[in-house]
Amino acid sequence: MNCSELRLKWKDMLIASPVSSRDEADADLELALQRISDEARSYADTIHLHADRSCLWQDLSGTQYDLAIFTSYRRIKALALAYATAGCQQYHETVIFNHITDALEWLHLHHYNADNYGRFRLWWHVEIGIPLEINDCLVLLYDKLSPAFIRKHAEAILRFSPDPVFYNYSSTAHYGTKPSTGANRLWKCSVHAILGSVLGKPSMLAAATSAVLPVLDYSAQGDGFHRDGSFVQHDCYAYNGGYGKAFLSHLVRLLNWLKGSEWEITDDRTGHLFHWIEEGFLPLVYKGALMDMSRGREIARSYSQDHEAGHQLIDAIVEAIPLFPHREVERWKVLVAYWIRSDTYRRYYSYATPRMIRLAKQVEQEAGQLPPNSPSSAKVYAAMDRVAYVQPDYGFSVSMYSSRTAAYECISRVNRKGWHTTHGMTQLYTQDLDQFSEGFWPTVDMQRLPGTTVDRSLKPEEYGAGKLSSKSWVGGVELEGKFAAAGMELEGLPDLHGEHPGRSLNARKSWFLLGEIIVCLGSDIRMDGDHPVETIVDNRRLHTDGGGQTTVNGRVNTPEEEGAHRWQSVRSIHLTGFHNGADIGYYFPEQTPVMVIRETRTGSWSDIGIEQRDQISNGYLTLVLEHGIRPVDGQYCYAILPGASQERLLRMEEHPAFEVLENSSQAHAVRHSALGLTGVNFWGDAQKTVGSLTVNAKSSVMLQESDTDLIFSVADPTQLNKGIIEVIIDSTATGIVAIDPVVKVHELSPRIRLSVDVRGSCGRSARIKLQK
Incomplete structure (x- = not known):
């Protein structure tokens, strides 16, 4: 297989094969083609064509420069895809072709060319994002383009990204050239390999495939996949569901694309792929959603929420299955089919590309009998300070940080309110599958995230981003893949002005994941400051058309009653879910004061990122344990019972299933008699x-x-x-x-x-x- 054949193969991977008579009867394929057509039409109808234009699309005129140019190229690629895809209304339309080439010429002349790099500030867009879009345009339109046209656009790419091994090669940022790592290396390799096939340059393909090999190793520290399945990017951030997902997607595509050519990657280390998926992704998915705690700053992007991210992961795994060990293929077909069918919130086939619809339906057809519930797992990601727990009827995650893993990442103001997303943040995934979608992140109180222990001081945007804790006791233990204990010595954000570092909030926090029960303990909560300290038991987004009834100690708290109510002696709180099986019980072994807050919150994606300013409103129920100002030895103890009815919660009050053996500065310990389980964190x-x-x-x-x-x-x-x-x-x-x-x-x-x-x-x- 030579360069030309690889280029044609890449084109087929972009558009899939021509529509067959069997495909014509597939409503999902028909709708997928219609989506491509509709997107292209929206761009074709609004593109500026006049000679004195200052931008291609008016809605991008106020957008940050690098992002505006990248988005313009992405829209042009959408036009090219519709032009090249049989079955789309724009298929081989001359007017669309002229729009594409005119727009590419204009961008090259005024922005992305070999001489203009001074205006760009974000290296990713100019070295990876834009080149990938240009490459696809050149592949899709290759037969209609002149060699001179192809050459000048290729020269622009090579000006900004001449080598897959390094990034910032084009000196677009204040720091010098550095070796590319992790997902960035795979992106760069994709840029060079695809462009090499377009230009007919075997040397570029050879350089790209050679540059892939180092990232097939396990990482001992820093970027890449670690042996426990953790994926780290930018040295110290947990990113399986972000950069790790992109790494996987591009690696799988490169392996499949190059297969059968002289540049096929046959290195034995490609065998790590299966382990990365098995350990790095399987424990992080609940009914099609990819857990937010693994996605870093992507939570601040409206177009990449948990189910969208989960479906992107499904795409990559569907393509990866043929590369798996033979004995694992059938099991993984069943797993993928289960994720697709169980996601009743965001139907996979309603958003997938024509190619992925064909491949995924084939996997589903071959999967056979599916399990009735989600596969169970208990996973401690020690290399990135995360814990994932999936049971038949719920998923649960714990997000922490330490002297090894940084608190949160904010780049270009994206995720600028992530202050407490690693301060013991927990997320409970139930049959209310859209809980963390529908505008959760721009509307939730970012200083009252579930599971966290925090102080209520007002914090400026980006405060604490990139911070490492001085504490190393962060992690946990797994037992038989069924149970887990996790804990952290929490060091809160430092004093705002850095004058009194000892005033930071400190606490010891533990979670014992015991099947149907999650037991949460906290001790040594102290802070020498003037702001109230709280532990957030939970913060649930409510549906406006059902569910959300709260029962405290058997007394109904009317859903219409907004505001904060302090209950002094709480033993149980029950929250009715929107769907069957989505109820939640909260049990307090000792009578505990709890503040119950019911409120409507409004925000926009521009509050936490750089997207639209449209206002979104959501109702929330927040359960707060108040430790007061300047706590010295604060404590808490509660249990979460996912899916529990009021009757089951009452039985827990009358006959507790667990016993707290110790909740002190020396140890946190719980025993579950029926399971014969004891979990202890020794401090x-x-x-x-x-x-x-x-x-x-x-x-x-x-x-x-x-x-x-x-x-x-x-x-x-x-x-x-x-x-x-x-x-x-x-x-x-x-x-x-x-x-x-x-x-x-x-x-x-x-x-x-x-x-x-x-x-x-x-x-x-x-x-x-x-x-x-």
Whole structure:
């Protein structure tokens, strides 16, 4: 397969194959073609054609320069796609072709050319975004374009992006040239490989494929995929659902596109792809939604919310399935089909491209019988300080930061109010699948995000962005992929003026993920400042046409009653969901004062990003635990029961399923008797006994004990322990069923005594299973 054949193959991947008689009966394909036509028509009807124009589209006239030029090229590509796609109304229309070439010429003459780089400020647009759009235009229209036309647009790309290995090569920013990493490397490789096929230059394809190879390695630190499935970008940000998704998409496309050519990537490290998907993405999806905690600043983009992002991931995995180990193909077809069918909020086929509709429907057809509920998993992402928990009827996430992972990223004012998105933020995904869509992020109180412990000081935009904590105890432990414990030593945002760093909010926070129950503990909450401190139990977006009834201690709080109400002795709160199975119960083992806030909030995407200013309104129910001003030893304890009816919540009050063993500065510990589960977060290095467990070092541990066996798991959340964790379990065993290499057994009776070597463990869980 030569360059020309690769170019034609790329064109086919853009437009898919011609419509067949079978396709004509597919309403989804027909609608997909209509969407392409409608988008093209909207751009064709509004493009400026007069000679003295200052922009191509009037609505972009006030947009930031780099973004305006990039968006113009993206719209031109949409016109080119409609022109080149059989079945679209603009297919091979001369007027559309003239619009495309005229617009490309105008942009080249006035903006994107080999001589004009001084006005650009954002390197991504000029080195990646714009080149990718130009490449696709050249591929789609290749047969109609002159060599001179192609050459001058290619020269502009090569002026700004001459090498896939480096970025900022064109000196568009204040810092110097640096090696490209992670998703940026894959984007750059795509730019050069596609352009190489257009220009017929094998050397460009060879350089691009060679540049891919280094990012196929696991990353020990910084950008790329880590062995636990975490994807990090920009050195210290969690980004599986953002840059990681883009990395996956471009890698899969390059592997499939180059297959069968002399530039096919056959390196053994391509086998890592399956592990990255299995560990890096499977635990992060709930019924088609990709968890927000993994998406960084993308939460501030209206066009890329959780279900849109989830569908983009589905696209990539559908294309990746043929690359999987043969034994895994059928299982993954079932998983993908389940995600597609279970997303009743945003129907996948109503937004997919014609090519993806064909591929995904083939996967669905071959999937066979689907599971009735979501696949279960418990995943601690130690390399990026995130925890994901998926059960049959709900998903739950915990977002944290540490001395390793930064608080939040803000670039070009996107996500500029992300202050507390890693301060123990939790998100509960239920059958109300649109909970975190429909304008959640621009309307929610960003200082009262669910799960967080915060102070109510007013914070300027971008405050704390990029901040690393001084705390290393952040992470957790997994048990059998079914249960998990997580915790963090929280260091809040510093004193606003930097004069009193000791005034930052501090707390210890834990979550115990125990099947149908999530237990949340907090202790050592302190702050030497003048602002009230709160822990946010939850902050749910309400539907205007149903659900949202709140029952506190069995007393209904009328939905129409907006405002804040302080309940002094709360044992339970029940929230009715909009859909069946979406109810939520909140249980407080001790009578607890709770402020219940019901309010309507209004905002726009421009408040947190750089998009439209249209106002959006949403109703919210917020549950707040108030710790007061200057708390010294604040605490909290509550449990979340996803999907719980009022009757089940009442049974929990009468017969609690769990017991809090300790909630102190030394340990947080919970026991679930029916499951035989004990979870403990040990905060210190001194020997400490909680229940049947004695441990001598900072650690997160879980123990499950039955009549026949005992399973124990431990991790070093600090990732700093360069030695051994000694463990004593007040029980006996007769033999070893399974054991990780780092675990040593010193005694099985009259007590179990273990040692676990956590040197270089990077926060991973170590496990042993014993026979009773």
